[in-house]
Amino acid sequence: MQLNFLNEPSVLHNLQYRYSKDLIYCKAGPLLISVNPLKDLHIYEDDILTAYRLKLVDIPHVYATVNTAYTEMRKDGQNQSIILCGESGAGKTETAKHVIEYLTFLTGGDTGMRRKINHSSFILEAFGKAQTSMNDNASRYGKLTEFHFTLTGKICCSRVQTFFLEKSRVVQLCNGERSFHIFYQLCAGATESMKARLNLKAPSFYKYLNKSESMIIPGVDDEQRFHSLVEALETVGICKEDQEHVFAMVAAVLWLGNIIFSEGSNGQVEVVADDAVSTVSRLLECSTFDLITSLCAQTTLAERENKLTFQQATASRDALASYIYVSLFEWLVEEINKSFEAGKGHSVSTISVLDIFGFDTSSKNSFEQLCINYANERLQQHYYRHLLKLVQEEFELDGIDFSKVHFQDNQDCLGLFEKIPRGFFSLLDEESNLAKASDMTFANKLKQYLSGNSCYKSEQGGKFTIRHYAGEVTYDMDGFLTKNKDSLHSNSVQLLASCSGHLPQCFNSKLLQQCGSSGKSNCLNRNMGTEFKGRIFKLIQQLESSTPHFIVCVRPNSKQLPDMFEKELVSKQLRCFGIVEVVKMHGYGYPTRMTHQEFASRFRILLGDTDNISEDPLSIASAILQRHRIPPTSYQVGNTRLFFRTGQIDQLEVLKNKALEGALDVQKLSQKQYRCPQFEAMKTGVITLQSFIRGENSRREYSVLKKLPSKELLSLRTLQRSQKTVIQLQSAIRGWLARQQFSRMQSANRFSNKMANSPKTFGTETPKGLPEENIVMSPSNMEDIRVQLVKAEATLGQKEQENAALQLQLQQLQSKWSAHEEKMRIMEDAWQQQMKSLQTSLAAAKNSLAADNPPAEPRRFMVSPSPFSDSEDAMSMGNQTGTSSPRPRFGSIPESHPGQESNGKSAPLGHLAKEFEQRKQILDDEAKSLGSHHYPEQQLRQLKLRFAQWKRDFKVRLREAKAKLRKQGHADMERSHRKWWGKKHRKPT
Ligand SMILES: Nc1ncnc2c1ncn2[C@@H]1O[C@H](COP(=O)(O)OP(=O)(O)OP(=O)(O)O)[C@@H](O)[C@H]1O
Numbered sequence: 005m006q007l008n009f010l011n012e013p014s015v016l017h018n019l020q021y022r023y024s025k026d027l028i029y030c031k032a033g034p035l036l037i038s039v040n041p042l043k044d045l046h047i048y049e050d051d052i053l054t055a056y057r058l059k060l061v062d063i064p065h066v067y068a069t070v071n072t073a074y075t076e077m078r079k080d081g082q083n084q085s086i087i088l089c090g091e092s093g094a095g096k097t098e099t100a101k102h103v104i105e106y107l108t109f110l111t112g113g114d115t116g117m118r119r120k121i122n123h124s125s126f127i128l129e130a131f132g133k134a135q136t137s138m139n140d141n142a143s144r145y146g147k148l149t150e151f152h153f154t155l156t157g158k159i160c161c162s163r164v165q166t167f168f169l170e171k172s173r174v175v176q177l178c179n180g181e182r183s184f185h186i187f188y189q190l191c192a193g194a195t196e197s198m199k200a201r202l203n204l205k206a207p208s209f210y211k212y213l214n215k216s217e218s219m220i221i222p223g224v225d226d227e228q229r230f231h232s233l234v235e236a237l238e239t240v241g242i243c244k245e246d247q248e249h250v251f252a253m254v255a256a257v258l259w260l261g262n263i264i265f266s267e268g269s270n271g272q273v274e275v276v277a278d279d280a281v282s283t284v285s286r287l288l289e290c291s292t293f294d295l296i297t298s299l300c301a302q303t304t305l306a307e308r309e310n311k312l313t314f315q316q317a318t319a320s321r322d323a324l325a326s327y328i329y330v331s332l333f334e335w336l337v338e339e340i341n342k343s344f345e346a347g348k349g350h351s352v353s354t355i356s357v358l359d360i361f362g363f364d365t366s367s368k369n370s371f372e373q374l375c376i377n378y379a380n381e382r383l384q385q386h387y388y389r390h391l392l393k394l395v396q397e398e399f400e401l402d403g404i405d406f407s408k409v410h411f412q413d414n415q416d417c418l419g420l421f422e423k424i425p426r427g428f429f430s431l432l433d434e435e436s437n438l439a440k441a442s443d444m445t446f447a448n449k450l451k452q453y454l455s456g457n458s459c460y461k462s463e464q465g466g467k468f469t470i471r472h473y474a475g476e477v478t479y480d481m482d483g484f485l486t487k488n489k490d491s492l493h494s495n496s497v498q499l500l501a502s503c504s505g506h507l508p509q510c511f512n513s514k515l516l517q518q519c520g521s522s523g524k525s526n527c528l529n530r531n532m533g534t535e536f537k538g539r540i541f542k543l544i545q546q547l548e549s550s551t552p553h554f555i556v557c558v559r560p561n562s563k564q565l566p567d568m569f570e571k572e573l574v575s576k577q578l579r580c581f582g583i584v585e586v587v588k589m590h591g592y593g594y595p596t597r598m599t600h601q602e603f604a605s606r607f608r609i610l611l612g613d614t615d616n617i618s619e620d621p622l623s624i625a626s627a628i629l630q631r632h633r634i635p636p637t638s639y640q641v642g643n644t645r646l647f648f649r650t651g652q653i654d655q656l657e658v659l660k661n662k663a664l665e666g667a668l669d670v671q672k673l674s675q676k677q678y679r680c681p682q683f684e685a686m687k688t689g690v691i692t693l694q695s696f697i698r699g700e701n702s703r704r705e706y707s708v709l710k711k712l713p714s715k716e717l718l719s720l721r722t723l724q725r726s727q728k729t730v731i732q733l734q735s736a737i738r739g740w741l742a743r744q745q746f747s748r749m750q751s752a753n754r755f756s757n758k759m760a761n762s763p764k765t766f767g768t769e770t771p772k773g774l775p776e777e778n779i780v781m782s783p784s785n786m787e788d789i790r791v792q793l794v795k796a797e798a799t800l801g802q803k804e805q806e807n808a809a810l811q812l813q814l815q816q817l818q819s820k821w822s823a824h825e826e827k828m829r830i831m832e833d834a835w836q837q838q839m840k841s842l843q844t845s846l847a848a849a850k851n852s853l854a855a856d857n858p859p860a861e862p863r864r865f866m867v868s869p870s871p872f873s874d875s876e877d878a879m880s881m882g883n884q885t886g887t888s889s890p891r892p893r894f895g896s897i898p899e900s901h902p903g904q905e906s907n908g909k910s911a912p913l914g915h916l917a918k919e920f921e922q923r924k925q926i927l928d929d930e931a932k933s934l935g936s937h938h939y940p941e942q943q944l945r946q947l948k949l950r951f952a953q954w955k956r957d958f959k960v961r962l963r964e965a966k967a968k969l970r971k972q973g974h975a976d977m978e979r980s981h982r983k984w985w986g987k988k989h990r991k992p993t
Pocket residue numbers: 040041042043044045090091092093094095096097098099139141142143144360361362363557
């Protein structure tokens with residue numbers, strides 16, 4: 005939502021309005037504001053994860069912030085950090101969980117990894133969180149989770165760093181609060197046998213727990229949480245045996261609190277040897293004697309044993325209990341890290357998620373609250389620096405004209421803590437090292453040196469108030485020096501060394517490492533305040549080497565109730581984080597910056613070649629801005645950089661893209677002009693060639709089909725149809741099978757995702773919102789699918805067999821057809837031979853007849869030039885013989901007789917020649933029609949037979965005709981001879 009008026013009331017109204025609509029996320033410049041809904045909103049479901057991963061939505065959400073961090077890391081290879089800020093109960097830890105869950109999802113982390121990450125944070129919650137007045141599940145430690153990424157952007161390992169577990173909570177409690185969750189969970193959820201082994205009682209039995217009346221948290225099932233914890237320990241690889249050791253240490257801490265001392269008349273204490281002592285010695289695996297001695301005496305540097313006072317003994321016992329608990333927590337963190345460190349060698353960049361204890365204030369604020377609030381001050385300074393200070397410094401350095409944004413810097417408060425030698429921690433160290441120092445002497449020292457600081461105010465009764473960025477907090481000086489010393493008595497160190505239990509041994513060796521080789525008395529005599537300050541400095545250094553992304557978590561009300569928006573409480577938090585100032589700076593400021601050089605090379609394309617400008621980047625940049633009439637109010641030219649208002653650079657990007665598209669179009673056009681004629685010619689050629697080939701193929705196919713007997717044609721068509729059907733059937737079956745398999749895989753995938761995200765329902769219930777048939781594959785469904793599959797496969801097999809048989813049949817038909825063709829060709833050749841020989845015979849007959857007739861006689865027949873010959877006869881034939889008469893069928897030609905002709909001399913031969921021509925024509929026709937018969941061989945045989953008969957008959961008639969002609973020829977010659985002879989002899993007379 006864009007605000008017309010940017011001020012605190014409008015921001016507050018906007019937040020309240022969105023909160024009432026369950027829109028808990030809101031973007032404020034580079035910040036994401038998250039208002040704790042304190043109820044389940046279903047905005048972290050799988051489909052939402054997917055939508056953000058695919059960047060389908062752009063609504064403010066924690067997933068969008070992770071997307072930005074991940075994209076920047078991938079783009080520049082720069083480490084990123086996601087920092088969760090906000091007071092206790094604002095929702096930092098829950099938001100951090102969503103950040104981590106989405107990060108593993110985004111980078112393709114498998115469900116195994118996601119589960120392990122979830123379970124490891126569950127373990128840390130059990131051991132590091134507690135109920136406080138502000139939050140039922142308050143973090144009592146700080147946590148930085150570092151995810152290492154490979155070059156391809158996959159998570160290769162992760163590491164957790166923890167800070168400052170509030171160990172005083174083990175031994176001290178404010179009323180209405182609880183100690184760490186694990187104590188209550190163990191008492192509620194341990195099995196009967198474990199309870200017997202650890203001698204477990206109800207929480208109220210233990211003195212460390214019953215200092216507060218709060219034993220249960222409404223709506224929280226400690227027993228069920230214990231079972232989940234056991235499962236989580238197994239997931240991260242902590243075996244059953246080690247789990248036993250862990251729970252033994254928790255029980256030992258509880259029982260240590262129940263050890264009581266009796267004070268003698270000389271003021272010295274004795275340990276009351278009761279059930280508590282024997283249980284602790286059994287759980288730590290040390291002797292009862294060593295335990296008692298270590299608790300009531302202290303060995304001095306001169307190896308003398310001094311008896312302790314009641315107070316000293318109690319402090320020594322509590323220090324031992326706290327030390328064991330903190331060591332146990334650190335051991336668990338190490339074990340978790342071991343299970344994630346496999347791929348560290350491939351790490352190229354990191355994304356760190358910081359979730360530290362929120363700003364804290366309770367009825368009695370002590371050393372721990374002071375450390376927590378100091379850490380929050382340091383983090384707040386990091387926030388101001390990156391979101392306000394650095395930006396303003398940049399503007400100033402570049403000479404940008406801007407109206408300075410005023411915010412409440414916490415530098416003074418930080419100075420109060422950190423100044424050397426007169427800062428809070430330095431003074432505390434100094435006082436702690438003095439032999440006769442007490443909390444009161446320290447209070448006076450503070451008053452003396454810190455009164456000049458506006459953030460410090462001395463109070464009555466050794467109390468003092470510090471004005472933090474988030475409000476004033478009054479601290480009670482009681483126990484400051486002791487807590488700062490954090491000394492573990494030498495006797496306690498020796499006791500740990502004497503324990504044979506696995507974990508006490510581990511703790512002892514760690515202690516020895518910390519103390520160096522001395523390992524003797526007062527080796528843990530350190531200054532907790534300075535040590536803590538050092539760790540926070542290191543953390544800030546680490547954050548400084550990364551690009552920060554801040555998520556400000558807001559507590560909507562002090563009652564931890566949903567749908568309740570306390571305006572005052574929220575506006576106080578908005579002020580703390582300078583939200584309005586940040587928005588002003590980034591929204592109304594110049595969020596986009598580029599060096600002159602970067603800008604010139606990026607947008608040079610927006611200047612035409614005709615623009616005559618010098619090549620220096622600033623001139624180019626100015627020319628671009630002027631040429632495109634960018635309003636001067638929307639940018640500023642700095643000494644080294646250009647600063648743009650929101651959205652301005654996007655407009656230039658649009659122009660640049662248009663210019664690039666235009667250039668591409670021009671290139672395309674010129675290419676088209678050059679290539680088009682070539683292409684068209686080639687296209688026409690190809691089309692012509694294709695049409696030739698297609699025509700030729702079709703013609704060939706047609707000639708084959710034309711010759712094919714109808715039955716074979718039919719079977720060929722049937723075969724082709726069957727082939728087509730089989731192919732269609734095969735593709736339909738394959739498609740169906742693939743779809744079935746795909747939907748099964750989809751269901752299984754959805755099911756496993758849902759189950760992985762809902763441990764409660766794992767293996768027992770159907771996840772909500774998922775159609776039942778998608779997730780439950782009943783045996784009958786499976787059997788149905790299997791039967792259908794078998795049937796489909798059988799049909800497929802059958803169709804394939806049929807297909808193969810049809811193919812075989814086609815091959816056989818084709819080879820048969822080729823054999824027929826060959827036979828036909830041979831027969832045709834033979835037939836042609838016989839025709840030739842007949843024609844030759846006819847020509848020979850004609851020749852011999854011509855030889856018999858005198859040349860003077862006008863010729864009735866033209867001699868055929870045909871070279872046909874017959875072995876028996878020869879005759880000539882005319883081409884005019886009856887060609888116009890209708891052709892009779894071969895067997896039905898009327899037999900010609902020479903005597904029937906009017907022309908008695910040539911009629912027999914004319915008839916024969918005519919008959920021969922007719923027969924020849926019929927034979928040709930019948931031979932051609934053989935191909936269309938069903939049984940061409942049989943037809944050919946019949947044809948041959950008829951031809952042979954006719955041939956015999958024709959020869960006979962030819963011979964008769966020849967004889968007749970010869971006879972007639974002699975008679976004519978004699979008659980003419982007589983005529984000529986009579987004329988000759990009559991003339992002279
Ligand atoms: N996004 C959310 N959706 C639903 N409930 C939430 C959400 N964030 C927080 N809560 C509720 O608010 C409670 C407090 O949140 P959380 O423990 O994360 O606060 P915190 O800022 O980490 O506090 P602390 O600094 O004390 O550890 C949670 O136990 C949970 O019930």
